Amino acid sequence: MTDANLRSIPSGLSGIYAIYHDFDGEIDTAYVGRAKGTPGSCIKTRLQKHFSGKDKQRIGSVISNHQDEFFFSYEVIESYEKLKRIEKSEIFKILPAGNVQRNFKIEDLGIE
Numbered sequence: 001m002t003d004a005n006l007r008s009i010p011s012g013l014s015g016i017y018a019i020y021h022d023f024d025g026e027i028d029t030a031y032v033g034r035a036k037g038t039p040g041s042c043i044k045t046r047l048q049k050h051f052s053g054k055d056k057q058r059i060g061s062v063i064s065n066h067q068d069e070f071f072f073s074y075e076v077i078e079s080y081e082k083l084k085r086i087e088k089s090e091i092f093k094i095l096p097a098g099n100v101q102r103n104f105k106i107e108d109l110g111i112e
Contacts, residue, residue: 014036018033
């Protein structure tokens, strides 16, 4: 992941994003998050915070000193309610280490 990658994302987008780790040729989802699309919480800003700001701790040791081995993807979703449902569903399916480290509980998903 480079600053150029982050700068290439348009500002103001709402949606879901995932951060992936390339570990010896195996791709693993490290974190799944959502962004409201507001100035402080658009996809671009959220990803920047994860890699350089206070939110870096939210992913914890999953990122640590290996930023160059991470990459991301995102999907623009306008409806915040739909966004929350998709994020929960993806976390439930994948159980990314960064989400699990945050004491994320499957019961919190509200999915039967």
